[in-house]
Structures are given as C-alpha cells and as structure tokens.
Amino acid sequence: MNRATIDRxxxxxxxxxxxxxxxxxxxxxxxxxxxxxxxxxxxASGSDLQWTxxxxxxxxxxxxxxxxxxxxRYGRKRMLSxxxxxxxxxxxxxxxxxxMELLIAxxxxxxxGGALIMPATLSIIKDVFPPEEQAKAIGMWAGSSAxxxxxxxxxxxxxxxxxxxxxxxxxxxxxxxxxxxxxAKLIPESRxxxxxxxxLVGAALSVAALGTVVYGIIEASRExxxxxxxxxxxxxxxxxxxxxxxxxxxxxxxxxxxxLFRNRSFSGGAVVVVCxxxxxxxxxxxxxxxxxxxxxxxxxxxxxxxxxxITLVVGAGLGxxxxxxLGLKLTVVAGLxxxxxxxxxxxAVGTSSESxxxxxxxxxxxxxxxxxxxxxxxxxxxxxxxxxxxxxxxTDASVQVGGALGIAVxxxxxxxxxxxxxxxxxxxxxxxxxxVRDSIGGAAAVAxxxxxxxxxxxxxxxxxxxxGVQSSMLAGAGVAFLGAVLALVILPRWxxxxxxxxxxxxxxxxxxxxxxELVD
Numbered sequence: 001m002n003r004a005t006i007d008r009x010x011x012x013x014x015x016x017x018x019x020x021x022x023x024x025x026x027x028x029x030x031x032x033x034x035x036x037x038x039x040x041x042x043x044a045s046g047s048d049l050q051w052t053x054x055x056x057x058x059x060x061x062x063x064x065x066x067x068x069x070x071x072x073r074y075g076r077k078r079m080l081s082x083x084x085x086x087x088x089x090x091x092x093x094x095x096x097x098x099x100m101e102l103l104i105a106x107x108x109x110x111x112x113g114g115a116l117i118m119p120a121t122l123s124i125i126k127d128v129f130p131p132e133e134q135a136k137a138i139g140m141w142a143g144s145s146a147x148x149x150x151x152x153x154x155x156x157x158x159x160x161x162x163x164x165x166x167x168x169x170x171x172x173x174x175x176x177x178x179x180x181x182x183x184a185k186l187i188p189e190s191r192x193x194x195x196x197x198x199x200l201v202g203a204a205l206s207v208a209a210l211g212t213v214v215y216g217i218i219e220a221s222r223e224x225x226x227x228x229x230x231x232x233x234x235x236x237x238x239x240x241x242x243x244x245x246x247x248x249x250x251x252x253x254x255x256x257x258x259x260l261f262r263n264r265s266f267s268g269g270a271v272v273v274v275c276x277x278x279x280x281x282x283x284x285x286x287x288x289x290x291x292x293x294x295x296x297x298x299x300x301x302x303x304x305x306x307x308x309x310i311t312l313v314v315g316a317g318l319g320x321x322x323x324x325x326l327g328l329k330l331t332v333v334a335g336l337x338x339x340x341x342x343x344x345x346x347x348a349v350g351t352s353s354e355s356x357x358x359x360x361x362x363x364x365x366x367x368x369x370x371x372x373x374x375x376x377x378x379x380x381x382x383x384x385x386x387x388x389x390x391x392x393x394x395t396d397a398s399v400q401v402g403g404a405l406g407i408a409v410x411x412x413x414x415x416x417x418x419x420x421x422x423x424x425x426x427x428x429x430x431x432x433x434x435x436v437r438d439s440i441g442g443a444a445a446v447a448x449x450x451x452x453x454x455x456x457x458x459x460x461x462x463x464x465x466x467x468g469v470q471s472s473m474l475a476g477a478g479v480a481f482l483g484a485v486l487a488l489v490i491l492p493r494w495x496x497x498x499x500x501x502x503x504x505x506x507x508x509x510x511x512x513x514x515x516x517e518l519v520d
Contacts, residue, residue, distance in 0.1 A: 016179055017121040018144035024117060030155060034168045038165050042100045058214055065394070068389035076120045079117075086112055090106045094110065095169040122396070143313040161300070212233060216234035217405055265379070269379040277402030278480075281404075285411060293444050306361060329487065332484075335370030340477045340481045342360045345363055351463060371487075380392065406476070410475070
C-alpha cells in the first residue's frame, strides 16, 4: 500500500478533527455579540444573559473526564459523532428558541455536545498518528482551537448586521454536517482493548468535582472571590477532587489511572496548560472590550484585530523542532516567558494603543504555540493507549479550568481597578452613575443616551478601563511567569517518547479498523 496515500488520509482525518474544534472555539465569543438583541427580543434579565453563557461552560467543563473515558470504552469515533449530533441538534433549538428558558437549556445541551467532541479529537489523533508525528498534529489541533476564537466576533458581526440573532447558532450547522459526513467515511473507530465495569462512582465524582470547581469560578466572577458562595463552592470542589483521586487509586477499573498524576510530564503538562489558557482567555476578555469601547471599533473590525494571535500556528511549528533540540522543559519555559511578555505588552497600553494591542496578541499567540502543543503531546505520550480518551480529557479540562480562571480573575482585577479609577462623574440621570461604574459597556450605553454631553463619560471610562487593563494584564504576566517557574521545577528535560504502556496500533481491538483499511 502506498505510504503517501496513508499519510494523506491521516491529514484528512486531522482536518476533520480541526474543523470540529473550530466550531467549539467559534462559539466562545460569537454569542457575546448577540446578547443585546437576545435581551430585547426575549425580554431577558442580566442574570438570564449570564446563564446563557454559563449554561454552556458548566456541563462542558464538568463532563470532560467522563466523556473521555466513555470514548475509550465505547469508541472514540462514536463519541465524536454523538457529540457533533448533539451539538447540531441543540444549535438548531437555540437558534429558534422562543424563550430564555429554552435558550439556556439549549446552551446546556451544546455544552454536553462540546464535552463529547473535544476529548475524542485528541484521542483520535493519538490513535491515528505515529508518535513521531503526533506533536505536529497536536500543534495544528491547538492552532485550530485558537483560530475559532477571533473568528467568532468576525462571523457574528457579519451575521448580526444582516440577520437575526439566531443565525449565530445556525453557523454551526454546515460545519458540523461536513464533520459528520466526512468523519463517517474517513475516521477509523478505536477503543481500549481491555474491558471491565464502568466506574460509576468515579464518573459521578468526576462530574461533581469538575462541575463544582467550574461553578465556583463562575460565581467568583459575579459574587467576588471573597464571597461565602465562591469560597465554599471552590472548597467543596477541591474536596471532591481529592475524593475522586482517592477512589481512583482503590477501584479496579478506574476512569483514569491516578498514578499518572505522579508522572512529571503528565501533571506538569496539565499545570502549564492551565497557566497558558489563563493568559489567553484573560487577554481576549480584556482586548475584546478594549478594541470596542476604548478604540471604538465595531464588532467586525474588533474581531479582525484579534487575528494576530494565530501566530500560535507558527509557534507550534517551531516548538516541535525546539523540543527535539532543546528538550521539553526548556521549550515550554521559553514559551511561557514569551507569553508573559505578551501580557506585559498589553499592560502598557494607553487610550490609543492599537499597535501595542496587536503586538501583544501576536507575542502571546507565539508563546502559546511554543508551549501548549508540547505539553498536550507530553500528556498524551504519558497516557496508556487504553486511557487516551481520559488523558485527552485532562488536557481539555485544564484548558477549560484555565480559561474560566483567566476570565474570572482578570475580570475581577479589571473591575476593581476600573471602579477605583473613576472619579466624580458630575450630574447624571437617575441610575446612570451606577451603570457607568458597573462596566465600560454600561458607560458606553449611558454616553449614547446623553449625546455630545456623553463624551466626557466615555473619556473618563476609557481612562479608568486602561488602568484596569494594566492591573489585570500584569497579574496575567505574573501567572505566566509562575507557570515558567513551575515548568522548570516539575517537567522533565526531555519529552516522553511513547505511551506509558505498550501502544495499540491504530484500530486495534474489538470493532476497530486500522487507517490503512480505509484506503482503497
């Protein structure tokens, strides 16, 4: 059989997986643009709008470990296909939802679909690609997840300019259909060769632990880090995490082998992934508002200016070569230091610093490209073949927890500094002062109602917001630097060369087919 034909089929499979990941990344920011229209059409409260976003994040983050393990047991292609179908179905429900209750429920359903899709994509990469090509494939996977984020505002802005808010969900339909049809033909089925009872207790504990931690972080962005609800929820989540690890060490058929967390490549890689995505999501959270409210770009133009972060793709390609020459530890540390520099650049912005903003996005993307794929590959290479879905889920859970933390912490620091920096606003209509002090978006809304008199409100809010950007980005730079120190201490010098247990060949096991059998 022609080797070139087999290799081509592998990269076709990767393209399908990347397409599936782009949909998830696209959904991260595209909904934010539609919230004002949704609020008007469905008479939504502020709490309703917040839950429209959080209803997606909560099941997504909470179910990852379970869905990854189900893929190992029942078939990774099956879980990917199921996830795409679920995501498609609930996207259609969301697009035509007549009430906020149904829209929130549909968003939760989309989160379940995302949790089925994401671990399956990484574990299929491990099954299809030989070890020497996995790092390159994972780099493209990571790049696809990043590309989807800036595309959200661009696509959403175009759609909302010409159509109703439901089209931001309908954009998922053609992409998912392509993934389903092409995946059914090209992707081979794979599952763990061993069998045993499903660890129901571990499954329940993993969902409860991850879901509680994510919910606690979400509440922190609303209630503050010092609130009773936030502290008690996060504390409960950490207790459940410990209970899960303790159970997994004792049970005969664990969702994931707890001893993997003693592997420095596995645990160190997960820590680094959290730090990287803390910075990525924190910077995007700040930059999106800065471009629209301070520099006053419309959503489409703001989205276009987020594209410099796709330097991640260049960084990922270079990172593969650096890991071979310098080793895992030095490559990841270098990537985190570059990421920290990107955050520090954003901390230097003023009220008219477009070029500095674009530069910070490009630098952060490049640093993320150096370190993120290398760590994801190290996690997968440390994971036995029969638990690659669970190992992929740990990577994905680290992405979600890091992203949620990044938004919550960055948002908290930003809001505190913004409010502290606002001076006297003078005479304003009833309720307007509170709205201006709540956020720069509120300030823009008030200024729009005041006409020319609102310019001083915009100027004061922009200056205060820049102060908040500086404080929050310096905090993010500190997190990236801390990640570099932890990587220096925890990660081994060289990346693991293969799985922690003998790897099965692609398609090995009951009901599986090797990639070669799919080639005519």
